[in-house]
Structures are given as C-alpha cells and as structure tokens.
Amino acid sequence: xxxxxxxxxxxxxxxxxxxxxxxxxxxxxxxxxxxxxxxxxxxxxxxxxxxxxxxxxxxxxxxxxxxxxxxxxxxxxxxxxxxxxxxxxxxxxxxxxxxxxxxxxxxxxxxxxxxxxxxxxxxxxxxxxxxxxxxxxxxxxxxxxxxxxxxxxxxxxxxxxxxxxxxxxxxxxxxxxxxxxxxxxxxxxxxxxxxxxxxxxxxxxxxxxxxxxxxxxxxxxxxxxxxxxxxxxxxxxxxxxxxxxxxxxxxxxxxxxxxxxxxxxxxxxxxxxxxxxxxxxxxxxxxxxxxxxxxxxxxxxxxxxxxxxxxxxxxxxxxxxxxxxxxxxxxxxxxxxxxxxxxxxxxxxxxxxxxxxxxxxxxxxxxxxxxxxxxxxxxxxxxxxxxxxxxxxxxxxxxxxxxxxxxxxxxxxxxxxxxxxxxx
Numbered sequence: 001x002x003x004x005x006x007x008x009x010x011x012x013x014x015x016x017x018x019x020x021x022x023x024x025x026x027x028x029x030x031x032x033x034x035x036x037x038x039x040x041x042x043x044x045x046x047x048x049x050x051x052x053x054x055x056x057x058x059x060x061x062x063x064x065x066x067x068x069x070x071x072x073x074x075x076x077x078x079x080x081x082x083x084x085x086x087x088x089x090x091x092x093x094x095x096x097x098x099x100x101x102x103x104x105x106x107x108x109x110x111x112x113x114x115x116x117x118x119x120x121x122x123x124x125x126x127x128x129x130x131x132x133x134x135x136x137x138x139x140x141x142x143x144x145x146x147x148x149x150x151x152x153x154x155x156x157x158x159x160x161x162x163x164x165x166x167x168x169x170x171x172x173x174x175x176x177x178x179x180x181x182x183x184x185x186x187x188x189x190x191x192x193x194x195x196x197x198x199x200x201x202x203x204x205x206x207x208x209x210x211x212x213x214x215x216x217x218x219x220x221x222x223x224x225x226x227x228x229x230x231x232x233x234x235x236x237x238x239x240x241x242x243x244x245x246x247x248x249x250x251x252x253x254x255x256x257x258x259x260x261x262x263x264x265x266x267x268x269x270x271x272x273x274x275x276x277x278x279x280x281x282x283x284x285x286x287x288x289x290x291x292x293x294x295x296x297x298x299x300x301x302x303x304x305x306x307x308x309x310x311x312x313x314x315x316x317x318x319x320x321x322x323x324x325x326x327x328x329x330x331x332x333x334x335x336x337x338x339x340x341x342x343x344x345x346x347x348x349x350x351x352x353x354x355x356x357x358x359x360x361x362x363x364x365x366x367x368x369x370x371x372x373x374x375x376x377x378x379x380x381x382x383x384x385x386x387x388x389x390x391x392x393x394x395x396x397x398x399x400x401x402x403x404x405x406x407x408x409x410x411x412x413x414x415x416x417x418x419x420x421x422x423x424x
Contacts, residue, residue: 056141057137057194059140059141060112060141063410063411064108065413068270068409069409069410070144070145070410071190072258073254074192075232077194077199078193078224079193080192080352083188083207083218084189084216084218084219085186085187085188085214085216085217086185086187087186091156093422096157097422099210099213100417100418101416104416111139113134113137115129116205117129131201131208133200134197137201140199145190147188148167148405148406149184149403151186152186159421164271166375166376167406171381173385173388174385175389175398178399178400179400182401183401183402184217185217185218188272188403189203220276220369222353224353234311238367238368240292241298241303242303242311244351246334257346257348258374260375266409269406269407271407272403272406273347273370273372274371274401274403275401276354276370277400278398279367280395280396280398282363282364283395295393296332296334307319316328317338331390332392333391336383337386353366353367
C-alpha cells in the first residue's frame, strides 16, 4: 500500500471512510434561524451566508515526490497547530539529520492516516510508539510542513556555509511587542487538518519522537482558515472581516512570489514568516462598524472595497469622496498592503485565528496566527514596516510572537526533508 492509497479500515477494524458535508449542516442551521432572534440579520441587511464547503475527511495529500512542500499551496484546512523547537545542547549534525529523517518518515505515515508505530506494544511492559488518539480517523487532509530557523546555520552543525542567503533574522519592526518565549526556534512544524484531533495527534507524536534531541519552544493552535483556497469562501478573522480576498491563488503568482528559484538545495521550497498577532477584541467590539470599515477599507458584511459593491471588486485607491478625502483611506489596512501600492509585492497568507482563553486582565486572549509564504522575506519586512508604522488597525493589535524559517522542497521517496543540505 502506498501513501496515496486511502485505507478503508484500521487494524482494529473500525470504519475509516466518512464524508462530512458542511453544506447540509449549514442549511439546517439556516432553517432553524428563520423566525428566530438570530434571523434579525435578514432585516438589517447582514444576510447570513451558509457554509457551502464540503469536507471529505478521506482526503490525503502526498508527502514525497512533489515539486513543492505540502501545506503551502494545499487548500487551507480548518485547523492548524504551529510549533517550534530548539535543538538541545550538545546535539550534532548527525542528530539533526536523524531527526529530519524520522520526521519525514513519520509525516508520510501520518498524512496517509497511519500510526507512526505500534499503539499496543507486544510486551506488557512496552511503551506504545504511537499515542493512538487518531486510530479510526481518516487523514482529514493532513499536511506537515517542516521549516529550518536561522539557528540551524550557526556554529553548532557546521552548516553556516549552506545557509540560504535570504534567511536572516527579521529586523525589529514598528509596533513589535515581541515575547521571546513566543518567538524564533531552530525548527518549525506546521500541521494542518480538517479534524482537530488528527491535527493534534500529528504534532504530539512528532514532538514525542524528538524528545531526545529537541525542546519545544512555543506553539499556537489555530482554527477557522483565515486564508481563501480554491472553491472556498473567504473566511473571516476575529474582527469579523473577510481575510484573504486578494490572496495569491494562481500558479503564475505562486511561481513569481512564493517558490524559491535558483536557490541551490532550497529550489522549489519557500520561506515561512510566522507572527502571533494579539487582537484587542473587547475594544474593537465597542467601536462603530463604520469606523471598523474605515480601518479595513472594506465593508464588513460583504467584504467589498469601499469603492465597490462586491468582494472581489478591484479597489480604486484614487477615488475621492465629495469632501475631497479618499474613499479608501491611505492608511487603511488594504491600502497599505495592496500590491498596487508596493511595487507589485504579493505574499501568500495561510493564517488562522487562535484563542488562548482569558488573559491576566480577564479579557479574551485571542488573535491571528499569521503565516505567510514568500520567496523573499524582505518583501514581508517592507510591507510590515508600512503597516506597523501607519496602519489604522494598530490601535487594536500588537505583534507578540515572530519567526522566520526556510522550508525545503518536498523530498523524494526514500529520502528526507533537507537531505541536500548535508551534502557538502
């Protein structure tokens, strides 16, 4: 059986093929809303939109033999766990190679809905090699994406001369309020799936099998897909606005803006920028919606630019109101981030909402796990310098975590992630 096969049953005989249709659930909820208090939106023009996404939990994505790494161009799944690790003191280049090889083999197993080892050992005193909470569950579109931080290329592993020339620590950026406990790391693992338990099982077991050589550094659990994929509606962030309307979607834009080219062992890979952005939700919720729309430059219900009527209308940044002011404020979020105003720069956003419960002030501790993929991290720095200095949204957000990682291309079967890195 190959990783492309879709197993019909687990070793325990539990059924493995299931199809969950979100459209049916959305329609049922819509019907229940008619005539109820929740139906008031129709009278106010805030028409609820049913979730038309169908989720096939049997979906599997290949880990090996692809041109590019999984979890980047893959349609965004509903859940994400992002975790970073530091190599422990005294580990060697051989330890790092072994870890990447073990993670590669395990990732292929997990993405094929298989355990990474025996759940029930043959010996009564044995410890299971897989924790077992995903037995009986399908792959749910699981992807594992492994990144290398700048620390991998310091003096410890003899790889300094192999560092991708664009992989440098991000500079200090305007509006940064970074927590070192939620920043950086030698290695990153992004795990995404349409089933939260499949997602958690994968990252748990990858962390578990590496305990002898790494320490976990920071993690964020995301939900909701804050980035649009093919056939998906544009999801909303926790401010209630559509997020990802103008995201990269065409193969030509992926080639131009995302995939590294002529980059030696990194050719076909990309760079991963991760930011943990805290949102002051209570303050935002007390603001007028008209002001929120001014800050974004878009309508809240439909997501249309303030110069248009439909979500995907092209913003007209030069259009003036009767009083002579710009309809879309030059310091609105979409104006500052638009490729038209940044020499054509585009980045792939593959972000998720997150919540960490309640903070020390008794307020919601939540925000955006911003993940971007691009072939030049300098493009993110350029955009964030503008946004961090002038974005009207800065009153309501702060960047509290940060990281930059090089994501190698997918390995060939029988090989492992970043194997070319060790070939001097």
